[in-house]
Amino acid sequence: MNCEQQAVRLGRGELHGIYYEPPPDTEASGAAIICDPFAEEKKCAQRTLAETARMLAGTGIAALHFDYRGTGDSSGDFADFGPRQWQEDIQAAIEFVHTQLEVSPVGLLGLRLGASLAAQVAEQNATIAWLVLWEPIIDxxxxxxxxxxxxxxxxxxxxxxxxxxxxxxxxxxxxxxxxxxxxxxxxxxxxxxxIDLSGPKTFSQPVLVVNIAARAQVTNETQTLTDSYNRGQAQAVVLEPFWNRIGIIDGEPLLRMTQQWLQQIV
Amino acid sequence: MAPTGELKNQLKQMIVERLFLNIAPEDMADDASLMDTYGIDSVNLFEIVVGLEDEFGISLEDEDFSVETFATINSIAALVDRKRAEEQ
Structure with a gap:
């Protein structure tokens, strides 16, 4: 997939991100903001999430993959920030895509803690068009x-x-x-x-919740979370937990499943 | 009472599956060191701990964590048996 990527600063300049723009000959379908997991999981997942951003851009969905404050190339020390500030960062990223890049609609794709933060932000932000939650932290x-x-x-x-x-x-x-x-x-x-994602939700747009594990089986917790959304869909993919692995894991089955779901809804 | 062969087979199945090991469960030896023989590291051990709680219905406490407890299939089976007996 041949997409343009460029470094951007957002959220009053303290957030660093990479913006993946779809190839010019691709039909544009809005943008996705990729929400990172926590601490070491972010480092292990970096490669797969970058591949995800390229996959999204290749299918016409611009992707913004940014670092929360205190992580990666964004400003601040890790110890000074937490989930509340990182939700603000996601809100800043949404604002940036809408106003600076002038792209819409915007969806959120999160992994682990990033999925949980995305789900919480979606309860507060009516502009979000879709959610993809990969192995969210429910409890x-x-x-x-x-x-x-x-x-x-x-x-x-x-x-x-x-x-x-x-x-x-x-x-x-x-x-x-x-x-x-x-x-x-x-x-x-x-x-x-x-963090507790078990309660009822107000977010009414399409939601994909994915279990990533050794068995292609949706867990009870994931099904309950999915059922708490009006338009939720649960899927499972057999894949090593790449956010816990130092080596290279081929995320292709997960990317393909997500791509197929997005093509149905955007 | 010594752990049953069925329990050990279930443990091997869980470990091979969760760790995506490239061996057949039945080829795992009951008394082989998981770390030395199968290259189990701390990340793998965490997966095993989660698997024990999810699939074997036990809840582990701080005092259950020791190298000896997680050394072999035999020692993990003994742990499962003991926890099940305690939690009944």
Whole structure:
């Protein structure tokens, strides 16, 4: 897919993004904003999300892939920002696409925490035309618990006889938590734990919720989330959790499924 | 009571499936080191922990985490048996 890509600054200049423009001979179908996952997951998913942006542009959907404040090439330190500010960043990206790039309609495509943030923003922003939620974090408490699990397991394997589970757990209750080198403040940890996508929704545009796992089977949680939307559709794709893998994972099945769904709705 | 062969087979199936391992579940040895023999790392172990809770109906606590507990199929099966007995 032969698309133009250029670096852009948005949101009062503090946000860095890459804008993928569809080839001139492609019928334009609005834009997508790609919403990144959290911390190390963002790094692991970078390649697949860049491929996603190129896929979108190749099918006529311009794509903006940007860094939240405190991440990537955007300004600020990671520890100073959290879900609330990152929702503001997504709103700023929507505004940028509408007003600076003059492209519409705009949809949101998010992975993991990015999917959860996208879903929350969609409840507040009536201009969003569609949502694609890849493996969203539905239960923030569970997400925080799993982050602790990762730390426990990593410490268990690296500290040998020095390993103490209570010590690791205590560190996760500190004011500033170190998660794989990412400094997370206690308020951010609390905000993450409060994420709960299980309730009723007001967003009335098309929504695709995708499970990405070892089985092509939609989980009960995903089906419940999907059913909370008027126009939700759940799908499952067999694919390694690329946001947890350092090596290269071919995301083609996920991209193809998403592309087919988008072609039906835009 | 020692863990049953059926439980160990279910564990092997779950591990091969969740980790996308390129081996048949039945080719996994009960007492082989998961880390040394199958290259299981911390990311893989996390997937196993999630799989144990999702598919085997147990809930792990801090004190359940030790290298010995997650060393082999045998040791993980013993963990599942113990947790199931505790949670009954």
């Amino acid at each position: 923030g408490h569970q997400f925080v618990r799993n982050n602790l699990r990762r730390s426990l397991i990593k410490a268990m394997l690296t500290q040998g006889g020095e390993f103490s589970a209570p010590q690791v757990t205590n560190r996760h209750q500190a004011e500033l938590i170190d998660l794989d080198g990412y400094q997370i403040s206690a308020p951010t940890q609390a905000e993450l734990a409060q």
